[in-house]
Amino acid sequence: MYIEKLKLTNFRNYESLDISFSDTLNIIYGNNGSGKSNIIEAIYLLALTKSFRTSSDVNLIKKGSSLAQIKGEIITNEKNRYQIDLSNEGKKVYINSDKVGKISDYVTNINIILFNPLDTKIINDAPSFRRKLLNIDISQGSKEYLLLLNSYDKLLKNRNAYLKQLYLNGNASKDYLDILTQKLVKIGKCINNYRREYIEKINKSIAKIYEDIFEYGELKVIYNSSFNDKSEEEILDNYQKKYYREMEMGKTLSGIHHDDIEFILDGNSIKDFGSVGQQKNAIIAFKLAQILIMKEIKGEYPILILDDLFSELDNQKINNIIKMLNKEVQTFITSTNIDNIDKMLLKNSNIYLVENNKIERVSN
Ligand SMILES: Nc1ncnc2c1ncn2[C@@H]1O[C@H](COP(=O)(O)OP(=O)(O)OP(=O)(O)O)[C@@H](O)[C@H]1O
Numbered sequence: 001m002y003i004e005k006l007k008l009t010n011f012r013n014y015e016s017l018d019i020s021f022s023d024t025l026n027i028i029y030g031n032n033g034s035g036k037s038n039i040i041e042a043i044y045l046l047a048l049t050k051s052f053r054t055s056s057d058v059n060l061i062k063k064g065s066s067l068a069q070i071k072g073e074i075i076t077n078e079k080n081r082y083q084i085d086l087s088n089e090g091k092k093v094y095i096n097s098d099k100v101g102k103i104s105d106y107v108t109n110i111n112i113i114l115f116n117p118l119d120t121k122i123i124n125d126a127p128s129f130r131r132k133l134l135n136i137d138i139s140q141g142s143k144e145y146l147l148l149l150n151s152y153d154k155l156l157k158n159r160n161a162y163l164k165q166l167y168l169n170g171n172a173s174k175d176y177l178d179i180l181t182q183k184l185v186k187i188g189k190c191i192n193n194y195r196r197e198y199i200e201k202i203n204k205s206i207a208k209i210y211e212d213i214f215e216y217g218e219l220k221v222i223y224n225s226s227f228n229d230k231s232e233e234e235i236l237d238n239y240q241k242k243y244y245r246e247m248e249m250g251k252t253l254s255g256i257h258h259d260d261i262e263f264i265l266d267g268n269s270i271k272d273f274g275s276v277g278q279q280k281n282a283i284i285a286f287k288l289a290q291i292l293i294m295k296e297i298k299g300e301y302p303i304l305i306l307d308d309l310f311s312e313l314d315n316q317k318i319n320n321i322i323k324m325l326n327k328e329v330q331t332f333i334t335s336t337n338i339d340n341i342d343k344m345l346l347k348n349s350n351i352y353l354v355e356n357n358k359i360e361r362v363s364n
């Protein structure tokens, strides 16, 4: 799939922007702070309804305005128009001018994989960042997964609240806790299955991708979860054993909300043994492996966004990535300048200059 047209009104630094993109490689360049990432942020938002760098939508609305609008035309085997309106009153989303009530009905339509420099920290960050990496991607391919995650979060909150209540009031019934635990285990087990299968799929391609781009090393990913290889009965049994401790702590101590993934290069955990460069390379390979899975699930490649990739990798590695994508994936790369970019790569790209709160196509 690819985005053919993007229209912005009062989004970030753009009062009004209207641009068409190529279905292969698009290079967006301009000075620091000129508004390159804002454009790809708009594309990301159009797909997933959330930004990758702010949790507050108010920041997305151009200063001094009260309504921001993002519109885009997405081509698959048909053409569809998507729209997001942002205002102080919240967010409204539309497909072909029809308002979509549930976000879960909207977000599985446009698929996107984003790499941005902050992602290079994921391997060293808290596990929640790695779970987020998994969640965003699996839910783009499965609405069911997204709904399971929402249900799990609600159950977890209820269960934690009830644990606290039980601790304070010895007379409260434990039966209700058991019901919540059973539901939590059932849904958690489904999420665990999704995640396990997903990592199995990642491992089918990530080693070759890593080797093809970086020309050394064998990479794999391990999925760690207290639900792995256990039946629902065994898991329930574990909760029974720990329930008093959970009551004392006032929270659910185990479950898929503690899951994590680990990156292993040549037999060693990258988190503990890897260099900063290896951490970054592993994440890039992971993102590229995600593209193949999306293609397998959806029958179409997602849109790929590589923010500031030239500050992270040399020309040779970027060429290896572009060669791998084989003109089949619509790709956006941002860069502060194009002077050092490989000439062949530039020749095969559509190049856009961002300047004075405007974007302009400068080649092809
Ligand atoms: N809500 C907003 N209203 C107006 N301007 C905004 C808003 N939010 C951000 N900006 C402006 O957008 C600019 C940042 O844009 P962006 O992050 O896209 O830059 P960039 O070209 O990606 O830069 P870099 O090369 O440093 O990554 C800043 O100048 C900032 O002031």
Ligand SMILES: [Mg+2]
Residues within 6 Å of the ligand: 036, 037, 038, 307, 308, 334
């Ligand atoms: Mg930027």
